[in-house]
Amino acid sequence: MKQQIVIVKGRLRMRELTIADVKAAVRGGAVFASGGGGWVDHGLEIGGAAVGIGRPKLVSVDELPDDAIIITTTAIGAPAGTEWEMWGVDYIKAVQLLMDHYDGKVVGVMTPQNGMSSTINGWLPAAALGLVVVDATGDIRAHPTGKMGSMGLASRTDYETIQVVVGGRRDTGSYLELVVKGTPAKTSNILRTASDMSGGFIASARHPLPASFIKEHAAIGGISIALNLGYAMLEAESQGPEAIMEAVRRETQGRYIGRGQVLKKDVHYSGAFDIGTITMEDGSGNELTLHVMNEYMAVDQAGQRLTTYPDVITTFEVATGLPVSVGGVKEGMEIALFAIDKQHVPLSSSVKDPSVYPEVEQVLGISLAEYGLKGI
Incomplete structure (x- = not known):
């Protein structure tokens, strides 16, 4: 039977994410991946870990007060790379480091894009750290640069962001942890360099922003759109x-x-x-x-x-x-x-x-x- 994310009076009803949602998010997210957006196996692994250690909740941004702080969680790098190493704990630690360096309370996480694994980017740290997953994306589809998922912040010089990366090959000494503050444009370039140095892909957390900003500038409903598409694809699989x-x-x-x-x-x-x-x-x-x-x-x-x-x-x-x-x-x-x-x-x-x-x-x-x- 086809499942769907329930929308009540124009907004999402808070719900716990399940292993079925993980499979649907990876399947539907793969369409919006546009050839990138991570890997199916990685998405299933990290998403499975998320619903295995806790009960991450998907919420509409409208369910949060305007001053609730939301951060973006993602992975940075080239999907075809082969020298990277990124563990579930890297996603969690990136979020934790940002929270440690931010003078305020973080309530939720969101992803900058959909993808084969990027649709579920924030689910694991949300489950581990008691945060909610916000049904919004910085871009409905995957894109190559962090600036393309920054919700219009790329050209702003009046906003100081915090960006964190964690990950890399432990066996080659390429593991990195990096926290940078500055304009979105300059710090995004630093993170891309760190990703390359770590082996080509690295976990990241960035851009603490109030829900009021997300409501105005994000692609609202980006996660539920991917989930509903994924459920439709899974239902059709038996037909070829x-x-x-x-x-x-x-x-x-x-x-x-x-x-x-x-x-x-x-x-x-x-x-x-x-x-x-x-x-x-x-x-x-x-x-x-x-x-x-x-x-x-x-x-x-x-x-x-x-x-x-x-x-x-x-x-x-x-x-x-x-x-x-x-x-x-x-x-x-x-x-x-x-x-x-x-x-x-x-x-x-x-x-x-x-x-x-x-x-x-x-x-x-x-x-x-x-x-x-x-x-x-």
């Missing part, structure tokens, strides 16, 4: 791969824009980012170029732009009907390319901030802002 992909289309108002073999994958790791392109057949004798910076940021066909961040852009392995990450895409694999237009998802202040685009545009050598900012 095509049924799963159709369930995604039906639930999200998205569209499939290509289907065929992967012709070429040219993606490399650099500075805690996976950067490059993937070329695939579109099913009509033409080629599609997928631009990658950790996640799929744009798709071109013969010089024409088909979809661009903040649209959700996802690849599905046709054989399984499940989302496949950039790291999992292989040459010769048959994939389906899927997109959800930005008008069909809640948008945070992050994607409306022109300052978050130039860094990614420079790396990829393509325009994003003129498409991403149009009409929002």
Whole structure:
């Protein structure tokens, strides 16, 4: 039987998160991962630990007073990296260190994005430290830079944030703990460097903010949207791969824009980012170029732009009907390319901030802002 997150009078009713929710969050989050957003196994492991040690509660931000402090919990790095090591205790310690360095009471945690594991980023520290999980995201889909999930803080010089990272390879001496204070833009760059030094992926906590700010600037309902999509996908699994992909289309108002073999994958790791392109057949004798910076940021066909961040852009392995990450895409694999237009998802202040685009545009050598900012 299909499960859904219950909304009462326009807001979420507080509820305990279960192992069934973990599975749904990972499955639905994988669509919004847009080729990045972590790993399925990691999400199931950390989410399972969360509901195993406590009873994390998912709440609407409207259920919290305006002055309740919420922090963002996440992981920073490149999903295709292989040298990282990140334990559940690293997520907990990152949150604890921020709380130790913040002059106030933290009430809840939220994630900057959905993803294969990032949808459940805050569940473990919430369970361990007695916090609530807030049903909001810094961006409904996964993105490559911390600035893109900072809810419009990236260009602000009047806000001093606290950012923490914890993790790394213990056996190589790459384990790090770092607490930095400063503007969001400068501290985000420091954290990216720390992630690279630690092996390519690291746990993080950042941006203590009042609920009033989250209500105005976050993508509200981002977690329940991923959960409901995940439950629809799980219900369709018994009917086969095509049924799963159709369930995604039906639930999200998205569209499939290509289907065929992967012709070429040219993606490399650099500075805690996976950067490059993937070329695939579109099913009509033409080629599609997928631009990658950790996640799929744009798709071109013969010089024409088909979809661009903040649209959700996802690849599905046709054989399984499940989302496949950039790291999992292989040459010769048959994939389906899927997109959800930005008008069909809640948008945070992050994607409306022109300052978050130039860094990614420079790396990829393509325009994003003129498409991403149009009409929002």
